[in-house]
Amino acid sequence: xxxxxxxxxxxxxxxxxxxxxxxxxxxxxxxxxxxxxxxxxxxxxxxxxxxxxxxxxxxxxxxxxxxxxxxxxxxxxxxxxxxxxxxxxxxxxxxxxxxxxxxxxxxxxxxxxxxxxxxxxxxxxxxxxxxxxxxxxxxxxxxxxxxxxxxxxxxxxxxxxxxxxxxxxxxxxxxxxxxxxxxxxxxxxxxxxxxxxxxxxxxxxxxxxxxxxxxxxxxxxxxxxxxxxxxxxxxxxxxxxxxxxxxxxxxxxxxxxxxxxxxxxxxxxxxxxxxxxxxxxxxxxxxxxxxxxxxxxxxxxxxxxxxxxxxxxxxxxxxxxxxxxxxxxxxxxxxxxxxxxxxxxxxxxxxxxxxxxxxxxxxxxxxxxxxxxxxxxxxxxxxxxxxxxxxxxxxxxxxxxxxxxxxxxxxxxxxxxxxxxxxxxxxx
Numbered sequence: 292x293x294x295x296x297x298x299x300x301x302x303x304x305x306x307x308x309x310x311x312x313x314x315x316x317x318x319x320x321x322x323x324x325x326x327x328x329x330x331x332x333x334x335x336x337x338x339x340x341x342x343x344x345x346x347x348x349x350x351x352x353x354x355x356x357x358x359x360x361x362x363x364x365x366x367x368x369x370x371x372x373x374x375x376x377x378x379x380x381x382x383x384x385x386x387x388x389x390x391x392x393x394x395x396x397x398x399x400x401x402x403x404x405x406x407x408x409x410x411x412x413x414x415x416x417x418x419x420x421x422x423x424x425x426x427x428x429x430x431x432x433x434x435x436x437x438x439x440x441x442x443x444x445x446x447x448x449x450x451x452x453x454x455x456x457x458x459x460x461x462x463x464x465x466x467x468x469x470x471x472x473x474x475x476x477x478x479x480x481x482x483x484x485x486x487x488x489x490x491x492x493x494x495x496x497x498x499x500x501x502x503x504x505x506x507x508x509x510x511x512x513x514x515x516x517x518x519x520x521x522x523x524x525x526x527x528x529x530x531x532x533x534x535x536x537x538x539x540x541x542x543x544x545x546x547x548x549x550x551x552x553x554x555x556x557x558x559x560x561x562x563x564x565x566x567x568x569x570x571x572x573x574x575x576x577x578x579x580x581x582x583x584x585x586x587x588x589x590x591x592x593x594x595x596x597x598x599x600x601x602x603x604x605x606x607x608x609x610x611x612x613x614x615x616x617x618x619x620x621x622x623x624x625x626x627x628x629x630x631x632x633x634x635x636x637x638x639x640x641x642x643x644x645x646x647x648x649x650x651x652x653x654x655x656x657x658x659x660x661x662x663x664x665x666x667x668x669x670x671x672x673x674x675x676x677x678x679x680x681x682x683x684x685x686x687x688x689x690x691x692x693x694x695x696x697x698x699x700x701x702x703x704x705x706x707x708x709x710x711x712x713x714x715x716x717x718x719x
Contacts, residue, residue, distance in 0.1 A: 294335040294342070296586055296650050298677075301340075303348035310353050312426070312434070312460040319458065320432040322347055322707050330710055331458050333402025334374065336395065337675035338589050340712035341406070341453060349458060351399060358461060360385050365466045366423065371401035371459040379576030387466040388575050391415040391497070396580035401459040406675035407451045407635050409643065410579060411499040411624035413492045413596075417636055419450040420629050424463035427456060430703030438463070447691070448698040451633040453674055455713065456702045471522060472497075472514040472578040478566035481509040485600065492625055501620035504610045505556045508563035510620065520572045540565070542585045545649040548618050555618040562620070587619060588654040591645035591673040592665035593635035596625065599642040605664045606644060615657040619647035632691035635671040643673070682718040 293300040304327075309315045322329040331349045332342040342348070351372025358368040365387055369378060375396040382388055391410040398408065400418075409417035424438035427449065435457065437446035449456055484491070484500055491498045497514040541562070548558045571578075594602050606621060622645040626636050635641065646661055648654035658677060665672075671688050672678035686692050696717065703709070709719055 292332075292335075292348070294337060296338050296588055298338060298588055298650065299340050299343055301343035301345065303344050303346060305347045307347060307349045308353045309349065309351070312428070315349070315351075315354070315458050315460055316428045316432055316434060318347065318349060319428050319430070319707065323430075323432060323705065327707075328710060329458075329707055331401070331454055333372070333399030334397045336398050336402070337406060338677045339675060340710070341675065343712065344710050351401065354460075355399075357381050357385075360387070362386065365468065366463055367466050368424070368461055368463045369400060371462055372399050374399055375403060376580065379580075382466060383469055383574060383576060386469055388469045389418070389464065390421055390467050391418070392576065392579035393418065394579060394581050395583060396576075400462055400464075402675075404450060404462070405452050405454055405459070407631075407633070407673060408675065409624070409626045409636070409673075410497065411626065411643075412495075412497045413625045413640065414496070414627055416627045416629045417451075417631075417634060419631055419634060421464050421466075422450055422462055423465045424461075425449050425459060426461040427459045429457035430705060430707040434460070435702065444694070445698055447630065448632050448695045450631040451674070453633065453713065455699045455708055455717070457708065470516050470575050471518075471520060471572055472575050473517045473520065473572045474512065474514045474570065474578050476567075476569040477511045477513075478563070478568065479509050479511050481507045484509045484511060485603070488599075499622065499624045501622050502607075503559050503563040503566075503620050504618055505559045505613070506563045508566065510566050514578055517572055522573045523571045544618075545585055545651075548616075549649060549651050552616045555616060556613070558618045562618070586650040587647040588650055588658075589645055589647050589676050590654075590658045590661060590678060591622075591643055591676040592662070592670040592678075593626075593641045593643050593673065594665060594668050594670045596640040596642050598668045599623075599644075602642075602644065602664060602668050602670075606646070606661065609657075609660050609664065615660070616652055617646075617648055617657055619649065621646050632695045633674070633689060635673060637671075637689060637691065645673075645676070680716070682716065685716075 327346045329347040330344040354370045354372040360367050393410045404419040426436050429435050495513045499512050501510040544558045548555050624643045626641045628636050628640045
């Protein structure tokens with residue numbers, strides 16, 4: 292088996308497709324009985340070895356859908372394997388929506404929250420903070436419940452768990468009534484964007500931008516709620532810019548730059564020149580997500596929001612040095628701080644900088660250089676993205692790490708959910 296980016300491959304002895312919570316519990320009990328390890332995979336969108344195992348691999352693809360809806364409270368309880376794309380449609384049919392989402396919707400909801408996945412918006416927290424209750428099967432085969440009002444300390448550990456506490460079976464989300472977003476994508480000067488970041492972030496619900504390497508070009512994406520506008524129809528222009536250009540044409544340019552590394556700057560300039568201004572109004576769950584058909588490697592770090600400008604200047608220097616075989620845009624987003632034990636945004640309002648490399652190129656030197664910068668500014672990695680964080684660094688960066696590890700030991704005393712990657716990362 293391999294993950295989406297094809298940088299991690301493994302061979303499980305068993306692949307299980309449970310249909311119910313009872314099936315999941317039986318799988319854990321079987322692992323205990325036969326002294327086997329067990330890991331769960333969502334959609335394989337993590338760039339690390341979180342899901343890899345040579346023993347039992349559980350996929351929740353057959354465990355998707357709504358369990359219950361409370362329309363008075365705008366709450367939904369869902370099966371943990373539900374893909375975000377399906378979840379958006381299911382909630383919409385009930386008049387509900389997620390408060391915020393990231394730009395990829397192929398992950399399972401359990402995988403998204405367990406790795407600290409996020410969207411953008413200075414007033415909005417990561418996806419795990421929309422969770423108000425969880426059920427999981429722990430390493431003793433017990434079904435455990437925790438929430439904002441029950442086992443609250445455990446809940447803070449379980450919201451971003453890296454799959455260490457057990458297999459999540461049910462998730463209760465605090466939703467909001469459906470809403471429409473007006474999305475505006477623009478090509479702008481990077482210098483103008485950097486000079487007005489505070490205004491853009493404070494005056495818009497969602498703001499992010501991509502910097503095109505070697506250029507002064509930025510692709511900005513801004514969205515705000517609109518009340519009385521009818522959703523736009525998908526037209527050929529939007530289809531061409533958002534699907535064809537960003538996938539098929541970009542794929543050709545990636546292949547060109549792979550064969551001719553000296554042309555990275557040329558490819559970047561072509562990318563900048565091809566950016567089109569796009570406006571559309573549509574239902575929120577259809578606005579956040581963008582299709583990603585070009586495969587890449589990704590490193591993304593969370594940094595304190597107040598350090599962003601300094602960090603980005605250092606990133607620019609690394610990219611513009613032209614020492615690295617890269618041309619992918621650099622993504623920049625913002626998230627409100629939270630109190631989830633293993634959330635990269637724990638205790639601080641944050642910026643995220645994500646850097647990508649075409650998956651047919653070597654990313655190691657580029658990511659090593661970037662990571663030195665991120666770590667120098669108290670950076671914390673997105674748990675699903677490539678990084679070299681170790682236990683000592685986690686201990687320093689996460690004030691509640693000891694608490695998290697205590698819950699991990701309590702709920703998985705025999706390390707049923709520990710694979711070699713986690714063994715090294717957490718020193719267990």
